[in-house]
Amino acid sequence: xxxxxxxxxxxxxxxxxxxxxxxxxxxxxxxxxxxxxxxxxxxxxxxxxxxxxxxxxxxxxxxxxxxxxxxxxxxxxxxxxxxxxxxxxxxxxxxxxxxxxxxxxxxxxxxxxxxxxxxxxxxxxxxxxxxxxxxxxxxxxxxxxxxxxxxxxxxxxxxxxxxxxxxxxxxxxxxxxxxxxxxxxxxxxxxxxxxxxxxxxxxxxxxxxxxxxxxxxxxxxxxxxxxxxxxxxxxxxxxxxxxxxxxxxxxxxxxxxxxxxxx
Numbered sequence: 575x576x577x578x579x580x581x582x583x584x585x586x587x588x589x590x591x592x593x594x595x596x597x598x599x600x601x602x603x604x605x606x607x608x609x610x611x612x613x614x615x616x617x618x619x620x621x622x623x624x625x626x627x628x629x630x631x632x633x634x635x636x637x638x639x640x641x642x643x644x645x646x647x648x649x650x651x652x653x654x655x656x657x658x659x660x661x662x663x664x665x666x667x668x669x670x671x672x673x674x675x676x677x678x679x680x681x682x683x684x685x686x687x688x689x690x691x692x693x694x695x696x697x698x699x700x701x702x703x704x705x706x707x708x709x710x711x712x713x714x715x716x717x718x719x720x721x722x723x724x725x726x727x728x729x730x731x732x733x734x735x736x737x738x739x740x741x742x743x744x745x746x747x748x749x750x751x752x753x754x755x756x757x758x759x760x761x762x763x764x765x766x767x768x769x770x771x772x773x774x775x776x777x778x779x780x781x782x783x784x785x786x787x788x789x790x791x792x793x794x795x796x797x798x799x800x801x802x803x804x805x806x807x808x809x810x811x812x813x814x815x816x817x818x819x820x821x822x823x824x825x826x827x828x829x830x831x832x833x834x835x836x837x
Contacts, residue, residue, distance in 0.1 A: 710728065
């Protein structure tokens with residue numbers, strides 16, 4: 575799924591970078607943290623760093639770090655053909671241990687580590703939040719718990735601006751039957767994006783799942799006030815009106831839905 579070759583995967587396991595458990599059929603089962611580290615290896619490969627060099631450099635790095643320092647407390651990047659490691663203000667070559675100065679290095683080929691360390695600036699917080707968001711998107715289809723953790727981490731780093739993390743997390747929770755939690759997420763998102771029709775629609779869906787039909791009705795109306803051509807809101811509003819016995823209101827919104835579908 576992550577595009578990591580079997581050779582690199584086996585090498586990372588042997589070096590102790592990832593520590594998978596065994597499932598009931600003796601299959602390897604990786605944790606969320608393992609996935610983060612494997613994605614680091616994948617992006618190093620994508621930067622055209624040879625597999626042998628990735629394994630050699632990361633193994634040496636692992637041996638040189640203090641035991642109590644987690645690997646995710648550092649940043650690993652591909653700089654030219656070099657695997658560079660940054661810990662605090664220091665940056666060095668993971669293979670040779672040689673100190674790297676910023677004016678000596680080639681342009682970055684990609685920032686490939688996702689850190690648990692606190693960002694030092696708003697820009698760094700934004701970058702890390704986007705990385706966690708992208709990881710959440712990748713994990714949604716195969717590891718929904720991991721995806722939830724990734725979205726929440728992104729929101730922890732950047733609670734104000736990350737619209738996508740709020741939306742995806744709320745939808746994920748609602749799809750998993752946790753609509754009360756989803757409602758909390760959508761309510762928080764609407765504090766920052768009060769005029770967003772999609773958030774009002776998703777919130778109304780959560781309310782409907784919670785059997786709060788009147789509130790859901792108001793939510794769909796709010797969505798249509800912001801976006802009159804939102805077809806799905808017309809359909810859901812028509813269906814709720816029909817359930818309430820409002821045949822005229824149901825017909826009006828069904829007709830609007832059909833007209834929008836034709837176009």
